[in-house]
Amino acid sequence: MVRTEIQIGILFSRTGPYGTIAHSQLNGAMLACSEINADPKGAVSLIPEIRDPGGRLENYASDVKSMLGKGIRHVCGCYTSSSRKEVIPLFEKHDALLWYPTHYEGFESATNVIYTGAAPNHHMSPLIDYLCGRFGQRAYCVGSNYIWGWESNRVMRDGLQRRGGTVLAERYMAVGDTDLDAIVDEILELRPDFVFNALIGVSSYTLFRTLRAACQARGIDQPREVPVASCNLSEPELEEIGADSADGQISSSVYFSSLQSSCNAAFVAAYHAAYPEGPRVSAEAEAAYIAIHLMALAIAEAGSDEADAVREAVAGRSFEAPQGCVTIDPLSFHASLTPRIAVSRKDFEFDILLDTGAPVEPDPYLVGSMTCAPRPARANVRIVK
Template identity: 70%
Template sequence: MKRIELPLGLLFSNTGPYGKVAHTLLNGARLACAEINADPESGVTFHPIHIDPKGILQNYAPAVQSLFDRGIHHVCGCYTSSSRKEVIPLFEKHDALLWYPTHYEGFESSTNVIYTGAAPNHHMSPLIDFLCSRFGRRAYCVGSNYIWGWESNRVMREGLQKRHGEILAERYLAVGETDLEDIISEIFETEPDFVFNAMIGESSYAFFRAFRKACEARGIDQAKRFPIASCNLSEPELRAIGPESADGQISSSVYFSSLKSPRNAQFVAAYSKLFRDGPVVSAEAEAAYIAVHILAKTVAQTGTTKVSEVLKAVAGQAFDAPQGRVMIDPHSFHAALTPRIGLSRSDFEFDVLVEAPEPVAPDPYLVSSASEYEVASRRANVRIVS
C-alpha cells in the first residue's frame, strides 16, 4: 500500500502560563502520530512540526503563517479561545484546516475548523444541572479575563436564570494573576451554594490552594460548604494544585483517565510509556489524539490531503476513542461526545459521579430548549455512577 505523506502542524504552547495542560495536547497529538506511522495498514505517514507560541497571543498568527509558508495546510492546535480566534481568519484566507482539540465555550462555527473538544452542551449544561440538583442555585463566578471566562460565565448565568437561580457576583482576573485575597473574602461574604471557576493555568491553581487554606483557617470543609466546579479541570492540573487542595473538586468533562474500559486502559498505557516525564494524560490529550486519528482516517479514505475533499469526507466520520464512540457532526463539524461529571481525589484522579449513556450530539449554539443531558435525565437514562 502506498502511503500518503502528510506534514502536520502542531501549534501548542507547552510553555507559558497554561503550558502544563497545553503540553498534554501536544503529547496526545504526538501519540496519535506515532501510532498511525507505526501501523502498516493506516495508509498515512505524518510528519509533525511543532511550534510553541509560549502562551503569547501575538505569537500565534506568525506561527500559523510560517506553517502555511512551508506548505502545511492541516494544523492541530490552540488551547485558549483567544488563540483560536486569532488564527481562524488566516485558516479561512489560506483555505487550510484547523483541528481544534479543546473544550470551549461554543457560539462559533467555521468551515475551516474541526472541533473535537467538548461544546457547551457537553460540559456547561450537564454541570449546571448537576450543581442545581446537588447544591443549590446561588453561584459565585470567577474567571480569567478573556473569552473563555466571559462566555462560560454568561452560559452559567443564563442556565441558572432558566432554573430560577442567580449569580451573586462575577469577577475576572488577568491570565496568570494570583492575587486572590479580595475574591476569597467576597465568597465568604456572599455565601454562595457553589463557586464556578472559569480561570485557567496558574491563576486557577493558586485559587484552589488559597481558598482551601482560607476555609481551613475558618474551620470550614471547603468541598462540602463551598464546592468549586470547573469545566476545565484535568489530571495534570490536580498535580499542579498540589495534594493539600486537589481533592473534592468538581469537573465536568467528556473524558477522565480513570474510565474503566479496555480501550482507555490501552490509551493510558501507551501515553504513559511514550511520555514518562509527563504531564499525565488528560481530556485535552484525548481530544488531540482523536483529532489526529480522524484526520488520518479521512485522508486514507479519500486518498488526498486536499482540504476541500477532507472536509467533505470528515462529515459523519466516527472513531472508537478512549472515552467511547466519537462522531463528527456533518452540520456543525463538532464532535458528538459523552458528558461526564467527576470528583477529584487526593491521588490526582477523578471518580466519575454521573455520565450520559451514549454520545450526545453537539449543540455549540445551545439552540435546543433543553440540553441533551436534561432530556436524558427526564427519561431516567443518565447513569449515576456513584
C-alpha cells in the same frame, strides 16, 4: 503499500501560563502520530512540525503563517479561544483546516475548523443541572478575562436564571494573574451555594490552593460547604494544584483517565509509556489524540490533504476513542461526545459521579434545552456513584 507522507502542524503552548495542559495536548497529538506512522496498514504517514507560542497571543498568528506558508494544510492546536479566534482568518484565507482539540464555550461554527473538544451542551448544561440539584442556585462566578471566561459565565448565569437562581458576583482575572486573595475573601463573605471556576492555568491552580487554605483557617470544609466546579479541570492540573487542595473539586468533562474500558486502559498505558515524566493524561490530550486520528483517516479516504476533500471525508466519520465512540457532526463539524461529571481525589485522579453512557450530539449554539434532558438520538444521564 506505498504510504503518502503528509506534513502537518502541531501548535500548543507547552510553556507559559497554561503550559501544563497544553503540553498534555501535545503529548496526545504526538502519541496519535506515532500510532498512525507505526500502523503497517496505514495509507499515510504524518510528519509533524511542532510550534510553541509560549502562551503569547501574538505568536499564534506568526506560527500559523509560517506553517501555512510551507504548504501545511492541517494544524492541530490552540488551547485558548483567543488563540483560536486569532488564527481562524488565516485558515480561511489559505484554505486550510484547524483541528481544535479543546473544550470551549461554543457559539461558533467555522468552515475551516474541526472541533474535537467538548461543546457547551457537553459540559456546561449537565454541570448546571448537577450543581442546582445538588448544592443550590446561588453561584459565585470567576473567570479568566477573555472569551472562555466571559461566555462560560454568561451561559452559567443564563442557566441559573432559567431555574430561578442567581449569580451573587462575577469577577475576572487576567490570564496568569495569581493575586486571588480578594476573590477568596469575597467568596467567603458571600458564601454562595457553589463557586463556578472559569479561570485557566496558574490562576485556576492558585484559586484552589488559596480558597482551601482560607477555609481551613476558618474551620470550613471547603468541598462540602464551598464547592468549586469547573469545566476545564483535568488530571495534570490536579497535580499542579497539589495534594493538599486537589481533592473534592468538581469537574464536568467528556473524558477522565479513570474510565473503565479496554480502549481507555490501552490509551492510558501507551501515553504513560511514551511520556513517563508527564504531564498526566487529560481530556484535552484525548481530544488531540482523537483529532490526529480523524485527520489521518480523512486524508486517507480523501486521497489528498486538500481541505475541502478532507472536510467532506471527515463529515459523519466515527472513531472509537478512549472515552467511547466519537462522531463528527456533518453540519457543525463538532464531535458527538459523552458527558460526565466527576470529583477529584488526592492521588490526582477522578471518581466519576454522572455519565450519560452514550455520546450526545453537539449543540454548540445551545439551540436545544439548557438542561441535559435528551433530544432525539441523545442519551439519558445515569448516576455512577
